[in-house]
Amino acid sequence: MIGLEDYLTVSAILFSIGVVGVVMRRNLFIILMSLELILNAANLAMVAFSRFSNNIDGQMMVFFIITVAAAEVAVGLALLVALYRRRQTAYTEDLTNMKL
Amino acid sequence: MDIFFYLFAALTLICGLLVVANPFSRNPVTSAMFLVLTILSMAGLFVLLNAFFLAAVQVIVYAGAVIVLYLFVIMLLDLGADERRRLNKAMVGLSFLGVGLLAFVLVSSIGQSEAVGALSSPRLQGTTEKLGKALFSDYVLPFEVVSVVLLVAMVGIILLSKRDLK
């Protein structure tokens, strides 16, 4: 029987994979995709909790997260496009102007 | 049924890993394609959790809209394969250490939690009807707010995309 902890474990591992992507990859597009992974990991945990605690709120939350994630991706990509136009690069190492 | 869980879970994790680190291709397009696979297998997991509506949304919004957006942008900018750059070893080490710790904390706490054991019998059905009712009664205000968020995002994107930004 697959229990809550199995789903949570999958969610945790997926989360960690996403974090690895954010921390290690230099390409901003990949980083953005890794963020999606992290969000999806959270979604999975939420749905699982919702199912096992017999409460619809978790699924509602996921619904909103998906909506906001869509907005986030749109804005993030728009930013990336603007950035790429200006700097001709999508690598984090080349974008350290905020340094003091 | 268990077999489906293992199948989808494995698919999710493997494809997720391939999004982040693909030994064969460093092209962002490949990563995006594996992201689609990840999301689809996630949708499978959702179905297993009886969250049918969300599974559908996952497929439509993520696999449909979001990933298309990614591909669109990547192709628009005509990004080639990732250059191989020298890794900052200290950084890599620190990153692995940090993420490892994170995973350890998360996974180990899952096993220890007493609440997890108490909630082991699944009952909830995430049907469209149920979600729709909740959405338009209890959650109507957040629903409207989210629509504003989307509007704001839209305005922002238009503003950002204008060439001569003043």
Added chain:
Amino acid sequence: MTGILPWVILFVPLLAALSITLLTLRHRALSAGLSIGAICVSFVGSLLIWISFDGGSVQYSTPWLSVGGLHVDLGLLLDSLSVTMLLVVTGVGALIHIYSYGYMAEDPGMPRYFAGLSFFTFSMLGVVLSNNFVQLFIFWELVGVSSYLLIGFWYDRPTAADAGKKAFLTNRLGDFGFLLGIILVWTTIGSLNFGEIEATMRANPEIFGSLASIAGLLVFCGALGKSAQFPLHVWLPDAMEGPTPVSALIHAATMVAAGIYMLSRVFFLFNETALLVIAWIGGVTALLAAVIAIQQDDIKRILAYSTLSQLGYMVMAVGVMDPTAGMYHLTTHASFKALLFLGAGAVIHAMHHEQNIWKMGGLRRAMPVTYWMFLIATLAICGVPPFSGFFSKESILAAALEHNAILFGVGAGVAALTAFYMFRLVYAVFIGPPKSNAAEYAHEVPGVMKWPQVLLGVPSLLAGFWGIEHFIGQSFASASAHHAAAWHWQILSPFSHAPLAAFFGLGLIGFGIAAAYAFYGNAVRDPLPDEMGRLSTAIRERLYLDEAYTAMIRYSHEVLALIADWIDRWVISGMLVRGSQWGTDLAGRLLRMAQTGNVQTYALFLVVAVVVVLWFVLKR
């Protein structure tokens, strides 16, 4: 009427000073008139008080400052001592005011001058009339301030400005001790009023315990500064940079006398030890100043040193337990020394501000009135009978002889020196041959400067017969043994009272005059430097005391200031403040290393922070 009169005497000069400063600074004659009028009112008031004075002591007071146990009154004390001083200050002062109108006629700052003069008169009257220590100290300080303003009247001249500063600072040095003495008296006795302190001391002579001498000597410090006693005498000769009438008023007749007056006023405070010290300081000052005076060339400086020397006499008189004699000499000295200064002022005026006596000469014919008046004053200061100085000086010598033979010797020697240098001055300026063109064409001064001299000549000549010492003596129980006598007995009384002192003194004076005649009777230049050699140079350089002081007092503070400034600049401001600044800065620089500007570094920090938070939330 009598109740209000002392207040009028005190405050009318202040009123004049204020109205001149605030209203009439542009009107010369009006300002002078206000000032002169004010002091004349005070003089008349003093005369009225003297006439109705019955020998007792009266106080009028109103509370000024009263906090906790500290009660300071604004009080007026009228007894024979203060009435005498009132007459001296207002009388001599009035004449000098009038004289000033002539002397300062051409100075553009005349209104300011008269305002200062009136303010000084006010302060001096305040000192004279005070009935308690703090009030005395307040006016004491005000006297210092007003003398500072008057000495530095011609403040454009660096020397005058420096002299004013020096006078004020030296006085402050004395006041430092004075203030501590006052605080000591207040904490021990709990009162500031002279009468109450005296009563307490009489009831319990041992109240100060082991501090008795110290208390007395601390209070004496005030007199040390104001009366320019050794070692704080250095300011007085320099103070001659002020206008000559100011020198006459402040540095001859009144301000410097304040110290003697104060000593007499608080005579009850001194015990044997303190008195001995006081007497010796007086003696040393008298001798030192007289020695220096014989080799000075500036007419005003000679007079300044002679003032010092006479003040030494007076202090010595207090020290040998005869304040009456001291006050007596103060009174006579006020008139003849003021006269000497006015004469010197007239000479300087006639010589177009030349002050070197070796450029004068033969002025006897050109300025007969001035000459005769100057001669009277000179004879008086030398102590030749029957001039006033004779009586007062003899009474001091007599008192010294009673107490201490060595001090008597010093006093007598100083008398001889006095006669010597004063006649040196007279010969060089008035009698000897003219030594410059200006001296040949000098003219007598106008009446407004002449008549005050004549008026001052009267007391210089006759004050010995007025029984001043008996009047003053009413304040001191010890001196009440004297009895008034007819005037011809008066002249003989010193001989009968203390024959040794009188004859010895007279002989030495005669010797001094003779020596002066021998050296300077016809001299065109000073013969002494050739004969004395280096000693003369040393004396001319005032025995190098000023230099010693500059080195000792000023440089000690200068060095301390240097050190303090250095510490401030480098240790506190530099090391501590800048150090903490650098420390903060360094920490900032170190922390800045983490700010790579790379998003991923920040993401890593985020992850680490999340781990830590999760650890706390989930694992504990």
Added chain:
Amino acid sequence: MSPITFIILWPLVAALLIGFVPRENRSTIRMIAIAGTFFSLFIALGLFFQFDTGEAGYQFVQREPWVGALDISYYVGVDGINLGLIVMAALVGFAACCLAYDVTERQKEYYILLLIMIGGIIGAFASLDLFFFYFFHELALVPTFIMIGVWGRGEKKNYATFQITIYLSLGALIALIGLVALYVQSGAETFDLVKIIESTASDPFSTSFQKVVFPLLLFGFGILVSLWPFHTWAPLGYGAAPTATAMVHAGVLKKFGLYGLIRIALPLFPEGARHWLGVIAILCLGNILYCGWVAMRQKDLNLLIGNSSVAHMGFVFLGIASLSLVGITGAVFVMVAHGLLAALSFGLSGYLYTQTKDLTMTDFGGLLRQMPFIGTVMVMAFLAGCGVPGFANFPGEIMVLFGAWQTVPVAVIIAAWGALLVGAIYMLRAIRTMLHGPRSEKWTTLVDATSAWRKLPFALLLAGLLFLGCYPPLLTEKIEPSAALVVDRLNGDEKKASADLKEPTLTKDLSTKELSSALSSALAWQERRD
């Protein structure tokens, strides 16, 4: 409404009004500032003369609860200790606004900040609630930093701003720690200072607590007053500050620390005060003597005045260290006197600076001839600075020296040396170099203050100094009963302390009559203005 509220409010209202005036209308801005402070001064003078002399308790109190749960309330009132300070602050504020014309850029902001500073400091002196006491002080303190930083002068401007900000914030924070500690430890659960003092009277802090917290207040407040060796910010900061800022800060704001010591630290921590007595006495000598020596070396007029001002603070500390009635009355008196003197001195130096942009003393000479009015006032200010009788500093210093003799005689001897001699040396030297002597060759075109408007602020401050100097009971009679209360608490003489308060004047009905009369007069003024 208590008239005190109006004294505090007028400058703040004026600041608000200025906010609505366009920045081009410079004269309107100036007029509003001057008018606001003038009303404030006017009411303050009225308050001074309506004050019931001889009464020890608080008068003209007003209390408006604000945060009930924490018992914070807007609570103002005057007794002898802060009355003089408030009037002095109003006077200095008015003079400072009159002399603020040296600022030519961004005047609007400058006047707003200056007015906030003035209103804040008066509020701090008047507050009887710990919260507002601290709040008003910060309200006044923060504009200081901005004003020095933006409108300051000289090369060292930034360093000065930096130093003054660090020092004063640090001091205020240390004092805050002390205040928090006393709030927590008192257990009275109130910010009401009067209540705290009452509750500790019956149940005093433990001796060990007092010994620990008193130094927090001593050094925290001490840093605000430039207690040696935390004094280096003062000369530097004043040297760099624009005229009006230096006047208000040196004259008024600096006294806040001393006021805090007398108002809070002494009555609440008598044991602590006695324990730390020796330290205060030694540090105050650092102020008097050491800073006097430092002042002797200064070549810049502002640095000289700044250092001498630090030196004068030593007398207040000595007065506090005396723990005696005479000494503490003297200390309060010196605070008021020095406020007027410091404002006057900095006003004068600012007047010179606007014309020369350089205050090196040796460059000046014969100023008395060049500018008779300013020169004369300057001579008087310098003489007042070396403690000449007739000026307000003298009675204050005398009281301090007399009062401290019993407690710390050695300190008195050294302090007298510093007061009479060292002070005189540098002051007279300044007169000698700047005002006396031949005319300077460098500054030949200096202009004297001729119009009555330009003379007014100087004349007012000087008049204040002379009035208090010639007739000190005007203030001492008012200070003494309140100071007696503090001293009685210090000596643990509670019965006497409560006997000094003839009635429980701390409650509302203390002086209904005076209150109503003050109120009606205040209202009458209001009406006349409207």
